[in-house]
Amino acid sequence: MTHQKSGALVYTETVVYSAPEAFVNDAPYQMAIVIRDDGSRLTCRIAGDRVAIDDRVEFVEMRDGIPYYRKAAGGN
Amino acid sequence: MRPVAVIGIGKTAFGAFPDRDLKSLAVEAGQKCIQDGHVKPSQIEAFYLGNFAGPSFTGQNHLAPYVAAGLGITGIPATRIEDACASGGSAFMHAYSAVAAGIYDVVLVSGVEKMTSQPTPRVAEILAGAGDLSGEIKVGGTFPALFAMIARRHMHQYGTKKEELAAVAVKNHANGARNPLAQMRKLITIEQALKGKPVADPLNLYDCSLVSDGAAAVLLAPLERASEFTSKPVLVAGISQTSDLLALEEKPDITTFPAVKRAGEKAYRMAGVGPADIEFAELHDCFTIAEIIALEDLGFCKKGEGGPFSAAGCTAREGTKPTNPSGGLKAKGHPVGATGVAQIADVVSQIRGEAGDMQLPRHSMGLAQNLGGSGATAVVTILKAI
Numbered sequence: 001m002t003h004q005k006s007g008a009l010v011y012t013e014t015v016v017y018s019a020p021e022a023f024v025n026d027a028p029y030q031m032a033i034v035i036r037d038d039g040s041r042l043t044c045r046i047a048g049d050r051v052a053i054d055d056r057v058e059f060v061e062m063r064d065g066i067p068y069y070r071k072a073a074g075g076n
Numbered sequence: 077m078r079p080v081a082v083i084g085i086g087k088t089a090f091g092a093f094p095d096r097d098l099k100s101l102a103v104e105a106g107q108k109c110i111q112d113g114h115v116k117p118s119q120i121e122a123f124y125l126g127n128f129a130g131p132s133f134t135g136q137n138h139l140a141p142y143v144a145a146g147l148g149i150t151g152i153p154a155t156r157i158e159d160a161c162a163s164g165g166s167a168f169m170h171a172y173s174a175v176a177a178g179i180y181d182v183v184l185v186s187g188v189e190k191m192t193s194q195p196t197p198r199v200a201e202i203l204a205g206a207g208d209l210s211g212e213i214k215v216g217g218t219f220p221a222l223f224a225m226i227a228r229r230h231m232h233q234y235g236t237k238k239e240e241l242a243a244v245a246v247k248n249h250a251n252g253a254r255n256p257l258a259q260m261r262k263l264i265t266i267e268q269a270l271k272g273k274p275v276a277d278p279l280n281l282y283d284c285s286l287v288s289d290g291a292a293a294v295l296l297a298p299l300e301r302a303s304e305f306t307s308k309p310v311l312v313a314g315i316s317q318t319s320d321l322l323a324l325e326e327k328p329d330i331t332t333f334p335a336v337k338r339a340g341e342k343a344y345r346m347a348g349v350g351p352a353d354i355e356f357a358e359l360h361d362c363f364t365i366a367e368i369i370a371l372e373d374l375g376f377c378k379k380g381e382g383g384p385f386s387a388a389g390c391t392a393r394e395g396t397k398p399t400n401p402s403g404g405l406k407a408k409g410h411p412v413g414a415t416g417v418a419q420i421a422d423v424v425s426q427i428r429g430e431a432g433d434m435q436l437p438r439h440s441m442g443l444a445q446n447l448g449g450s451g452a453t454a455v456v457t458i459l460k461a462i
Contacts, residue, residue, distance in 0.1 A: 014224035
């Protein structure tokens, strides 16, 4: 899949405290819209450290159909 | 196309009413409206009902004939319209179109939602159905989360501050305190608004509109017949409904709602006015950031300046552009399907000079802006004294 091959830049993000029924046990969690290196955008979850707008992120895995990204090694 | 007027309005209180069902709320608003418009039920030729998620919240479907029966107007076409949080505005637009086209003369439009019978996580899930389930919602997005991402980006691009978001909440609470039908009639300070329980960062509880039960209704007729029913008809001077992409990730710039811009431009053109001519507005403040963006998209201030414009008091009752004198969705309440119709009723009430403690000194032309989801539907209506 494309997002497994490419890095991405955080376009926007939020930390969700009040979760919907299906994700009550995950809260709080960070989600983001990232711009992948091919220019396409993707809404994903962030694993590990919190990220901010313009941070570089890299694909981690698909878990239960949800794409996870994390802060790219080597900082911003 | 012929000119169309609002000839009657009716609203229930907005709030949490455990002993009221959807039908009784819709019937109360409809009956008040029919009485206000001095119309006989037998004169009503069509019924449009704005409702977002009645079947999910209550289990009841086939809602328009169900409510029509309660109003004693069975036999006429009765249609439910769903466009997320813009369901009410969209129902109004469809009723307007039918009257303007000459298909019907007297048409009743209602909006209703009964939301408080479900626990909060379930409410969040039902509301999330207005987003894109295949992406943003699947990963854990809620409506507060989508608007939080919009707010975050707006802050990044334009330097909008949390204090400016809080100023919107403080102002709408102050206005709601004057509204006897508002759900929240409590003044708050900037400090309180900044310290609310976090919902989706940077938005906290005070940035979010309420979960509400309630209904509103308006009656439409061709202007040429309006005087048969009322001495204070209010002209629908301009109106437009537009749509846009559903998922946030598909939009090149999430700090603006192109549907609102387009609907505003078309409504201004139809009414032959510009943003400067609008004396007051009811804007769709589902979240504080949504009011700030609406101010920008409708041309009340420059792009990116909605935050400072709000913090400077320009949108307060005594400001240059009084916004949400009813308390808005934030304090008045947001029974989703009722909201667009209630906005119209509130603007009409101001124009007639019947808004009581909420009455503004300048009230001859007002605008209502109703937003669906995170911007995929917008309805803008300009109403004018005759």
